[in-house]
Amino acid sequence: MSSRSTFNRKINYLAAIALLLIPLFWLSQPATIATKETPGSPGGKLSRLRDDYQLSQSQIGEIDPTSVTVKLATLGLRGVAANILWEKANDYKMKKDWTNFGATLNQITKVQPNFINVWSNQAWNLSYNISVEFDDYRERYRWVMKGIDFLEEGTKYNERQPRLLWDMGWMISQKIGKADEKKQFRKLFKEDDDYHDRFDRPTALRDNWLVGKEWYEKAVEMVDNLGVSMMGKSPLIYRSSAPMCQMSYAEGLETDGTFGEVAKAAWNEAAKYWQRYASEGISTSYRREDRLDEPVMIRLGDKELEEKTARDLLAQLDALQPGLREKIVAEKRAALTDSRREALDTPLEKRTGKQLQLASEAADAIAVTHNEVARRITGPKRKKALELAKKIAKHEQLATYVRRYRNIVNFDYWKKRAEIEQSQEMLNARKLIFQGDRAFSEGSLIAARDAYRDGMAEWRKVLDAHPELVSDQTLGEYLLEVIKRYRRILNQLDDPFPEKFILQDVLDAQRNLYGESPQTEQNQEKE
Template identity: 35%
Template sequence: MNLNTIFARKVAYITAIVLLLFPLFMLGQPATQSTESGKSSSGGKLAQLRASYGLSQSSLGEVDPVSSSLQLATFGMRPIAIIVLWHKATKYQEMEDFDNVTATVNQIAKLQPHFTSIWKFQAHNLAYNISVEFDDYKHRYEWVKRGIRFLMDGTRYNQSEPKLFEETGNYIGQKIGRSDEKHQFRSLFDSDAEFHDEVLQDIDETVLEINGPNGNPDNWLVSKIWYRQGEQVYNRGDDDQFAGVLPVVFFASRPRSQIYYAIALEEDGLLNEVSRAAFSQGHDEWEEFGAKELRIPAEFHGQFGDINIRMSEYADYARQADEAQESLFAVDQILYDDMVSERRLKLTKAESHALETDPAVRSDYLKQLAYKAEGQLFINPQQYIMALRDKVEESPESFGGEDSAEDTLKEATRIAERVMMWRAREMASENYLGLSNYQYWLTRCKVEQTKDATDARIAVQNADRLFPQDRLEEARAEYEQAWELWGKIFKEYPELEGDELAENLMPSLAKYVLLLEQYDEEIGDDFVLKGIIDRYQFAPELEGGSIQFPTPENPDGAVGEIPVPPTE
């Protein structure tokens, strides 16, 4: 091999490399946009594909040099590194080495910044699982904050993921405002100016109020801002981003936060026009949520593809469906009557008897039978159309000739489709109403705005304070005033009797029972809240459940089994 051959080879290799660079450039050229000239290039084929599937780094969210260099540093071993890190994180958690858990979790997130499950799973781990490992509530609060920070970082990397924004709002609202330590957490949040800066730094929000009555940001109001961000992201995105989450759950979060804010004010002892105004706003926002057009995914109702409904129009949907159904059966009323009569003949004697019995006096068994019988008699539009089709084919003359019979069938099919469409909307909105507990919250907001409710709460609060001070007469008077007011409220809104509002009165009712015992009295059958007491069977219990006067056998005054050495 002489020098010429070697040289020729080198030239050939370099030429091949240069030639190969062209297709590589065509494929891999990045998308660019010049801010000065305004010219932009959509980039090579790969860049275009990434853009069309929403996979390019810049379309997903912030691109972090640290994250990118870490991904590069793993030399294609990223999946293995991630598996090892997950394993390490689990191990550290088991060994209660929580500093290393956070450090490891951060590394995982840097390696997979656009995989939202990491952010959600590990944020939950930090804020819910690890936080409770700590005995001091201040430490717990720090870990909750860590979970929230982690989620906020996640939103920066994934700015088109409404769920991450919603989850951040959820942690700021629910975890701080509804956990066992809610009073302590809320108070810590209230004075945590540094954290306020953190949770508000990415928010350009001037529309919503974030400050509570004392002028500091309130966790519930701050959570509303995050929910709102999520809604905005959702509104600009496509529907696919929302797989697995129902819009009703997603959109209920923000108005419900307003209601929880109002409840929190009451629980903090603020029983005045401020809390009433908060409920009033909650009521408005909840109504706005009810009037919002919500998408129902096809898999939720099984027909017609995705449909849009408004929960506030539930009654209208039902009316439209009923009216359309009536006009459907009116197409051939005789056919309908025949179908019903035929089915009626198939009912058992017991079922017929149940149907004939006045609903007001039916026993449980009869109710069950009647329900079954009604189901059997019910004719849905498809069944009716099938029967009509058979009749058209068998005796078109009864419709005035074949052409007229066909027209009748077409008209009936059109009406039947309308029935089904309205029925689907009715059913879907009924489901959404149930899922969001819509009516309860609406009524609750309405009730809490009344002066009666505020006065009733103030009276209970006073009585609960007076009773342990042995000011029995005063406590009794306050309790009785409160029960009278609550009785009035429950009479007007009986649906509230079976819910949280009534249940929350139970500890105070228990104290009232104990108070009556001091007078050798009992709750009478005519007691205004007897219904609630019967609903929630209870044993009178003192608050805290562990108060007992110390005795020589039990010097710590604790309730529970006192250890006794085993006898031989």
């Protein structure tokens, strides 16, 4: 091989390398930020793709240069590097070496910034698991906020991941608002200028429930506007979180001693949020009959409409041949065994255990479906009857789906609660009971007794206007605690408990639920 041919080959190689630099420059040119002097640039093709798909580069330059991790990450073994860091983090956690634990978490995020479990799991560790290791509630709050700040950093690296936004809402609303130290945490959160100043948030909006609601709403907006997945979250629960935060905010105001128009406005806003939630489409776990690959969509506010539509169609079906349904029932009843018929005729409260079972079997046996009625109709009306039966079944099924989903989130309770809490009687009752609690804690027994008595009188007005609340379990538990404190005050004042107690029906309802008699409770208080 001549020296001339070798030289030519080298020239060709250099020319090829030079040509390859052009597409490499086009592909990998970094993005630049605009300044006053120079305009910004979106960068090359790879930079634009990262921006379009919200992908971030691994911050390899920020990894500890003396560690094995940076060597692995540089060689493309980021998964192995991340596993090593996870093991180190767990080891530091077991040793309660919080400084190195936090530093290791930061290293993990540089290696795997788009792995959302890094952010959600370790934020939970900081806010829930590590914070409880400290005795001072201020130090616990500081670690709770470390977890929140850590998770917020993750939202910047993963701008198309609604799960992290939802987790932010959960951390701020639930961890601060439901912790054992919630009174102190909520106060510290409102006064946390370092956190709120980043968002230019006014003082009136610094309540943890309102801030949590804000993050929940961002998560829902991302799903609705960008069409991204809820990441395994139930649509029913996912969409209920922001309205429930508003409910908790209204509750929190009254717990903190804020009543009147401010509390009323908060409950009014909660009612609006709940109504909006009722009108949103919810994807269910049920499948459409005509398209098995698509879920049945419902609206929580449609139960009454579906039930009314079914009743109207049912009336049309029965009008095609009046008395037919009753005739079919009579035929089925006549075919029952004597024991089943006897059990069905026996009043419910007098049935034996065996008769309860027989009566249930008999009720199933004489039940008449709409399709049965339609098939018994003959002549030109038969086709219409079959169509009506099919429509009735469809609307009844939808009403059943809605009812089941409403029960999961206690929809009817919160709907009614948001409405009732706005009444003047309820506002008065809450305020008076709060005043009674405060007087009791200060040792002012007479003032506490009078406030409780007046507060329960206001509760009586509320219950008379809404008798269904008497047997409500959640409300009953609250009132039972109020009554117990009232009894304790009367005992300390040597005052007798009223024979005709104003909330006796509430006590009776609780006794039926828990099998505890008011008299027994009174004796326990005296002891």
